[in-house]
């Protein structure tokens with residue numbers, strides 16, 4: 001990223017000084033994207049010369065979860081990153097893959113050229129979002145959704161001036177930002193072709209993602225010359241059975257004069273003058289390419305790849321999921337849970353709608369996510385929508401999307417809607433029992449017709465997803481009372497699975513072991529046996545949400561030399577209930593070295609304050625982190641005098 005020719009570092013520093021002094025970049029001096037990025041960095045309150053502490057990278061467990069979530073992207077990027085690294089091996093550089101938030105997920109390179117501090121900054125789990133590190137290739141490519149080079153003093157923070165970086169966005173088949181590919185190195189080793197190299201590699205990853213994610217659609221390779229077919233310059237489009245364009249790479253969008261937002265709502269006939277029947281009658285085995293005429297009258301050569309049936313989509317294991325699938329990884333031995341997982345796997349293979357029932361906090365959403373990750377659709381998105389958390393008037397546009405300018409306050413470019421964002425993947429509708437009746441009718445129509453019609457636009461769009469719904473309400477009773485449509489109930493309920501409440505589970509010891517392993521505690525972390533016995537008798541009204549949170553808080557309270565979670569690490573409300581249980585049983589009372597109530601109260605206040613601060617005062621998010629309901633959090637705040 002720069003206004004050619006490269007500006008000298010002293011001039012750049014003066015310009016940045018002027019920005020800090022006056023709040024504005026000097027006019028006409030900088031490349032427009034660099035000026036915008038500096039302005040964003042300035043507005044984020046970053047100090048170019050400041051030495052504010054670096055944010056810690058994600059803890060290993062969170063990083064691993066994120067890598068599992070992005071395993072499709074990582075899997076398709078790895079061979080290309082290795083190829084790229086072979087090209088830059090001798091130039092003191094690294095090849096980096098970041099997720100769509102700028103967090104580094106995978107790096108290749110030898111770190112000799114970096115000091116220890118710099119190594120930490122470029123390690124997996126570190127965020128290079130502009131809001132945290134100012135102008136830099138990864139964060140700025142993310143903000144601009146465009147390929148960018150940021151060299152030396154163009155970085156907003158002086159301490160990053162030793163770097164030269166080039167980054168390009170990687171887009172999904174439906175045009176959403178999937179991640180960022182970057183080459184970073186010592187600024188003395190800058191090469192003018194690096195950005196071109198990274199951009200080409202990003203396109204190769206996009207093509208690989210599209211070809212793998214759209215295997216169950218007809219895929220066409222397109223190019224104005226037959227020799228261009230099969231090269232990096234070719235266009236790729238994916239067509240649904242009904243002839244809707246459901247995926248495309250950037251060259252294809254350019255050839256057809258389309259924007260990515262048109263995907264899913266544009267039919268074959270709107271783009272091509274040639275009849276669709278000719279495509280279906282022309283498989284790859286027919287020999288030479290097919291000649292197509294676009295609606296604008298241009299000729300394109302095409303190679304046709306027929307869809308694979310849903311069942312034949314190969315299930316390749318995710319990098320972090322080696323021997324067991326994502327459901328099996330969460331299986332800690334409870335037979336009811338295992339039975340539910342077995343059924344979910346079978347429904348996934350045939351995309352039969354699944355209804356997950358269970359009390360609040362039993363892990364319905366995590367179960368649904370694991371079922372998606374264990375399904376043939378796992379390379380496509382998992383889109384979770386909480387019907388209870390959205391205001392009624394927003395659910396409609398959120399789910400079904402809207403055309404540009406459909407209503408006051410709508411985004412200018414319109415929105416595809418969450419159902420379309422899940423194309424090829426899984427939609428998880430949480431708290432489906434809270435969906436208003438009027439929207440139940442619309443949802444039913446979508447499920448019957450497998451098409452969505454965005455608000456303010458008459459064209460229906462074909463959609464393909466596996467539907468998982470969840471509720472903690474007795475949905476059958478809601479049907480009998482007329483609050484839930486019976487036809488929708490039968491439509492979403494291909495099969496019901498009931499997840500057991502925590503107090504009903506027979507695998508508490510193994511489950512505890514699993515939860516502790518996820519917490520990143522000290523080596524040898526374990527529970528006092530008397531406490532474990534008492535925990536097994538407690539009825540856990542908040543289920544796994546409450547239990548995992550109690551364990552998390554307990555681990556945080558351990559002194560550096562401690563490995564054993566004991567009575568003193570329990571929160572006061574749980575402790576009181578445990579003691580009541582203990583008193584009412586004949587087993588010998590434990591020797592709890594209980595902290596005084598006042599200090600437990602203080603700890604609870606501190607935990608609440610920290611959670612609120614971490615989420616900028618967002619009560620719902622803080623409650624989620626603490627593992628308590630919003631109402632409980634409000635009650636605690638009132639008790640603490642807020």
Ligand SMILES: Nc1ncnc2c1ncn2[C@@H]1O[C@H](COP(=O)(O)OP(=O)(O)OP(=O)(O)O)[C@@H](O)[C@H]1O
Pocket residue numbers: 330358359360361362363364365366367430470472515518544545546548549
């Ligand atoms: N297997 C698990 N391992 C670790 N933590 C878990 C597990 N299952 C659930 N949890 C914890 O419980 C919390 C709640 O899980 P989840 O949101 O899936 O429950 P839910 O049943 O969908 O809740 P609700 O009905 O309130 O939406 C998670 O955020 C997580 O902290």
